[in-house]
Amino acid sequence: MAEPSDGRVGVYLDFDNVVISRYDQLFGRGDFYRDNARRSETDTAKQRLEEARVDIGAILDYATSFGTLAVTKAYADWSAPVNANYRSQLVNRAVDLVQLFPVTSGGKNGADIRLAVDVLDDLFRFDDLSTVVLVAGDSDYIALAQRSRKLGRTVIGIGVAGATSRALMAACDEFIDYDALPGVEPHAPAPRRAEKTAPAVEPEPAVEEPVEPDAEAPESSTPEGATALLLRALRVVESRGDDDWASNSQLKNQMLRIDPTFNEKTLGFSTFTKFLDSRTDVIRVKKDAAPNGPRVQTKR
Structure with a gap:
């Protein structure tokens, strides 16, 4: 971020x-x-x-x-x-x-x-x-x-x-x-339903609704999409650095450059570190790394 x-x-x-x-x-x-x-x-x-x-x-x-x-x-x-x-x-x-x-x-x-x-x-x-x-x-x-x-x-x-x-x-x-946002109680979106019949009194016409009918959920909001984004970002960081390992901040910043909607909290993780720890099937995480030091690499 x-x-x-x-x-x-x-x-x-x-x-x-x-x-x-x-x-x-x-x-x-x-x-x-x-x-x-x-x-x-x-x-x-x-x-x-x-x-x-x-x-x-x-x-x-x-x-x-x-x-x-x-x-x-x-x-x-x-x-x-x-x-x-x-x-x-x-x-x-x-x-x-x-x-x-x-x-x-x-x-x-x-x-x-x-x-x-x-x-x-x-x-x-x-x-x-x-x-x-x-x-x-x-x-x-x-x-x-x-x-x-x-x-x-x-x-x-x-x-x-x-x-x-x-x-x-x-x-x-x-x-x-x-x-x-911190302090906001999340709500699940209301289920899509059939159109209502026209009321007796015509409501105010919706000249411009802010809701876009074709708005899609960002790919990174799903576990699979977030994993794919992680790997894409990690490959970019690794290709530009002298070290085989990437730091948490480097990695998250690169993920946000690719997809600004990424947020580990929407996936149920309180911190980015916990999100990374949940993806050890596709990445390696160095446990003894210094704070904010290089600690993540692609599992080869």
Whole structure:
């Protein structure tokens, strides 16, 4: 993973994207719109919104591991009840609330355009802004992530599992699922189900859902995929080094360069070392190596 530092960090939250994606993750794709949860007028919608409440503190706490939070902005229509419930929590964490009024009948507010413009403006104005944390899942942010990296910044992505573009994950230096953040209680995605019949009252039209229907789980989230990624990364490290052995940090950094979505915790391991120890059928692990010294090689 990207190393913690004393750098300065910019955090940019596409707030609608995260709230809607979390809701649909727990209750089913498209339920946010079917339940008319944006207005949260029914008891069912209110109860579900509370269950799907996003932990802003967990997101910001994780972002601080990359340095001092110099810029924190959240983009949404803050007059909508679903977002207004978060205002005090965000203000208490010194998050700048950027108001985006809907510009279409379907509620689209152009968050992706405004957020992208602000990120690039901040990067050109603040040379010491070393890390960009994008809290979103929309594929529209791919170009922004790529541009930020071209400008020499580290890009960290945070998104809801099953609702984040696979290409956006790959465009980041590191990507982590919201469920994998420290302090967040993970939830299994809601099972796919048949479409509901149209309700008597037409719900708010979903002009742009943040959930991408064809979003795929990253290969490294499976045991087999993680093993394949490990071996690919180890071969690269071994080919570039003078030593036959690789250190944990070298190996993990190379794995993240190949697949920014890799996270050993999603596989049930509390540390990267424990993940390596579980793969001794394909690698050799030197038990008496110095801390962070060369200790891993391909089993020949």
